[in-house]
Amino acid sequence: MSDPIAARPAPDRAGIRVICNDHSGRNSREAEAIDRAMAVLGPEAELCHVKGRDIAETARAAVRDGYGTVVAAGGDGTIMAVASALNGSDCALGVLPLGTFNFFARGYGIPEDPEGAAKVIAAGHSRSIDLGAVNGRLFLNNASIGVYPAILKERETVYRRWGRRRIAAHWSVLKTFWRFTRPLKVEIEVEGQRRRFRTPLVFAARSAFQLDHFGLQGADCIRQGGFAVFVAPDEGRMGLLSDAVRLAVKQMRLGEDFELICADRLVIHVKRRRQLVACDGEKFAMDGPLEFEMVRNAFRIIVPDAAGEAAA
Incomplete structure (x- = not known):
């Protein structure tokens, strides 16, 4: 399980860092979706294109740098990598769903269209969520x-x-x-x-x-x-x-x-x-036995206001 990150107190946090899986933005449809979302989020949002293995470290750096919200732009694998990095911090997770099924985002009522998802992130309504873990590795779905x-x-x-x-x-x-x-x-x-x-x-x-x-x-x-x-x-x-x-x-x-x-x-x-x-769509080799446990209040996720208490 990810260790809690030493971070600035929540009141000092501001700004949005959007982390885009470089693989997710390769086709024109997804690149356009990211552009449309960034237009809604405005100049305070910083976009970072990173390769898969660098996603978690980029998210941890955003926590250390004092960002209030870190947005995962991609599929559930990308969201999982960012979420694992935020575990134990006071930084909120935003989701810009660009995956095939987007079960995690849809489960919390987050729109699949880029402007809709960006408006949810900009509104900033959040709630604490529990996640599952296997041998210490968090998973969403x-x-x-x-x-x-x-x-x-x-x-x-x-x-x-x-x-x-x-x-x-x-x-x-x-x-x-x-x-x-x-x-x-x-x-x-x-x-x-x-x-x-x-x-x-x-x-x-x-x-x-x-x-x-x-x-x-x-x-x-x-x-x-x-x-x-x-x-x-x-x-x-x-x-x-x-x-x-x-x-x-x-x-x-x-x-x-x-x-x-x-x-x-x-x-x-x-x-x-x-x-x-x-x-969540990614493969990992693990030593047995495989221990599954719940991680309570892992972090806060930004959701539509009406879905804040209804999502499962």
Whole structure:
């Protein structure tokens, strides 16, 4: 987990630093979106184009330099990097969503159009939020092991060929499900009790909006301050393909297509010492066991005023 940052007292903070993932601004549509947002934010906002691995350090520098708001311009991976850097500081997070799905922004009612998102940031209404963490790494929407990290790897190839489109993302899911043949053997520990599973996917969700979007149960687990953990049965590639279809038409069945575990802390014991973990669309190699916990009041996020207490 990120260490709290020594920072100036909140009353001394002013100004906005917008951190744009250089990858996110490469096409003309996204470059135009950033320009339109900056026009709304005005001259007090500073724009920084940085490469992916430099995002977190640029955000930490903004905290040290006394900025009041740090804006993540990009997809959920970019937002996650900035959010991790702000953990424990008194600096507020603004979001300019430029990703494929933008589940985090949409979950807090933040508009996907650039002017709308910029107006929310300029208004400055904020609220404190809780985040999930796995082995100390924060995540916004979800963290998982198994087939989903493989999907992300395939998605990178598809995006390079066809661009960052939602239909391309769905196609990468189908391709990966068809090729996936190696389920995991895991033990999931909750409150000292262990259960064994043979599964292609363990998916820990923290976005009630994302679950509602796909018609999945478990949103109440999240609204009560914990994780909704989905464990898929080992049914082979045809079972995975069937699940993909049911997910697309919002007809996933509790007890048949997945098992649901609600917890605010859990440990996943895996056979391999190193396990590939997907967090908000990014992949990380982590040493087992994988410890999931909630980070309370991680930082403040700027939201539309009406959504300040309603977001999940």
